[in-house]
Amino acid sequence: MEKTATIGLIGHGAIGMEILSALGRIGEEARLAAILVRPGRTAPRAVHDAAGLIAAQPDIVIECAGHQAVRDHVPDLLRAGIDCILSSIGVLADADFAAELTDAQAQGGGRMLLPAGAIAGLDGLVAASLAGIDQVRYTSYKPPHAWRGTPAEQAIDLDDPAEEQIFFEGTAREAASAYPKNANVSVAVGLAGIGIDATQVRLVSSRRVDDPLGVIEAEGTFGRFRFDILALASPSNPKTSALTGYSLLQCARLGGAWPVTELAWGKAISQLRNWP
Known part of the structure; x- marks a missing residue:
């Protein structure tokens, strides 16, 4: 530009x-x-x-x-x-x-x-998709307070002392439909890789993290990779990464x-x- x-x-x-x-x-x-x-x-x-x-x-x-x-x-x-x-x-x-x-x-x-x-790693996913990807999974970990005001409140007890609670597992399309303010990244991962209907997504309330942690895992004929991205939350919105x-x-x-x-x-x- x-x-x-x-x-x-x-x-x-x-x-x-x-x-x-x-x-x-x-x-x-x-x-x-x-x-x-x-x-x-x-x-x-x-x-x-x-x-x-x-x-x-x-x-x-x-x-x-x-x-x-x-x-x-x-x-x-x-x-x-x-x-x-x-x-x-x-x-x-x-x-x-x-x-x-x-x-x-x-x-x-x-x-x-x-x-x-x-989300770092999307460029690698785009490249790997040309070589051949068999499966992609994106997992989003956020502390319990970051899930307040979302449908997670109806799925689990966010005050539960458990270290981690998985409250959603499905495709990127399903995640974006059920959690429109929280699953944009899952659709980006799907678009970059094997499509939003083939990409698997997990959403997790975790007391092990203080800020959003995204994990992209992919396997295929190209090999295997995993990207972990711990991006500090925006000071004014804990649901959004400052990056x-x-x-x-x-x-x-x-x-x-x-x-x-x-x-x-x-x-x-x-x-x-x-x-x-």
Whole structure:
């Protein structure tokens, strides 16, 4: 990406504010084209709908506001020819909406981009998928308090003194549907590897960790690998890694994100129209 490329943001929560702060620290505030926030909310260079963000003419937009924000704004941005880095990648577990985004890309030329987020190792998974992967599992460990306010509260007793409680096991698609605010990484792992319906996911409440720990395990003809990523939680949101915002920003500044529909070997998007 050109050094002078401008960046738009969707969202001014924990991740959005971290990105804005990082731009200030590196002296690149001028990159910011606009921040899309809900009506009534304030932010630097605030706009309140996709039309306002499009009018600001960003070269690339970072979404960091949740699944509904993707649904509300990203199709219009793609149709306007603007590339969008998706933090809330789990929204692609909805096959119908993923197909709508694919149509929007075709109409306008903007691309859905998959960032590494807070998960190192996705590049190795993308490479291994070409050689041949038989199985992939992603396990997310978080301390009990980080699961409060999620469906985990109905699945287990978060005050139980047990060191670890596994409360979900299933596919990445199922994880993203059941835990839309907590399973975005599992969908990213699925897209990078063997697809979101073949990727297995475990969600664990663990008193052995103080911050989010993600573990990617894969086996195949390429061999075997395991990546452990202990990323410190954001001070303002224990459900989010502090590294996420920096990864999103570096993808916008330096490139390195993957066009979702070009991860053809995962077949996660190209086959969505045939999903029952």
